[in-house]
Amino acid sequence: MITLGNYLALSGIIFSLGLVGVMTSRNVLKVLLSLELLLAASNLSFVAFSKFNGDYAGQLIVFFVILVAAAEVAIGLAIIVVMYRRLSTIQADELRTMKW
Amino acid sequence: MSPYFFYFFAVILILASAAVVWARNPLYNVLALVVAIFSLSCLFVLLEAFFVGMILLLVYAGAVLVFFLFVVMCLNLNTIALDQAQQTRFRLWGIAVGLMFVASFGLATKSFIKAQTMDPSSIRGTIETIGKILFTDYLLPFELTSLLLLIAIFGIVSLAQGALSTGKGAENP
Numbered sequence A: 001m002i003t004l005g006n007y008l009a010l011s012g013i014i015f016s017l018g019l020v021g022v023m024t025s026r027n028v029l030k031v032l033l034s035l036e037l038l039l040a041a042s043n044l045s046f047v048a049f050s051k052f053n054g055d056y057a058g059q060l061i062v063f064f065v066i067l068v069a070a071a072e073v074a075i076g077l078a079i080i081v082v083m084y085r086r087l088s089t090i091q092a093d094e095l096r097t098m099k100w
Numbered sequence B: 001m002s003p004y005f006f007y008f009f010a011v012i013l014i015l016a017s018a019a020v021v022w023a024r025n026p027l028y029n030v031l032a033l034v035v036a037i038f039s040l041s042c043l044f045v046l047l048e049a050f051f052v053g054m055i056l057l058l059v060y061a062g063a064v065l066v067f068f069l070f071v072v073m074c075l076n077l078n079t080i081a082l083d084q085a086q087q088t089r090f091r092l093w094g095i096a097v098g099l100m101f102v103a104s105f106g107l108a109t110k111s112f113i114k115a116q117t118m119d120p121s122s123i124r125g126t127i128e129t130i131g132k133i134l135f136t137d138y139l140l141p142f143e144l145t146s147l148l149l150l151i152a153i154f155g156i157v158s159l160a161q162g163a164l165s166t167g168k169g170a171e172n173p
Helices: A004-024 A028-053 A057-087 B002-022 B026-046 B050-075 B079-086 B091-111 B113-117 B127-134 B139-171
Strands: none
Touching: A004 A028, A004 B002, A004 B026, A004 B091, A004 B113, A028 A057, A028 B002, A028 B026, A028 B050, A057 B050, A057 B127, A057 B139, B002 B026, B026 B050, B050 B127
16 A cells, blocks of 8 residues: 555655755756756655645645746756856856856 | 556656766756656656646646757757766765755654555546636636746846847957
């Protein structure tokens, strides 16, 4: 029998993998991709809680999280494209200025 | 029947997530995330959240990740940039913090006794039920997300415009 605990454990593993990716990679693209993993892990626990508590609010929150993530990815990728044009690198360490 | 499906998709999800973090080629990172999102949406269907599962598949695998692929190909990274991109920092610290998170999540889930004994409810997240709630109780947040997307579009257009104008300036200073 699959319990809520199984889903929470899976979500924790995915969240930790994403966190390792965000912390260790220098590539800005990879940081954004790992951020998506963090969001996916939280979505999974929201849906699992929604199913086991019998409340639809969890699924609605996932819907909004997906929308916000889409907006965030679009802006993040636009910034990466501008960064590569200016600095011709996508290393996070090269971003030292707030304004150019 | 269901437990096997859960473990099958869970293993795929974990392997694909590991590939997102550790694969060498940026293209493989993005494609691994497509696989991860697909198995995640299969897990949503196992939890009977059909609408959210389909939206996840359409928006993520359909739009966001194609956008990622488009940017990876459009950047046309040269070999120097690719070599630099493979470098990692704080590798030991990152993995230590990740293991710490796994351990604390495991402890939290284990001590949350209710999680082991709770029975799944009979709710089904079909389009009908989710749509009814979305357009009654959650109407204001739903409308506000359109404002958020509008602001995101403004941001992207202004970023692209700034890049274009300064690109010209760099050519003839």
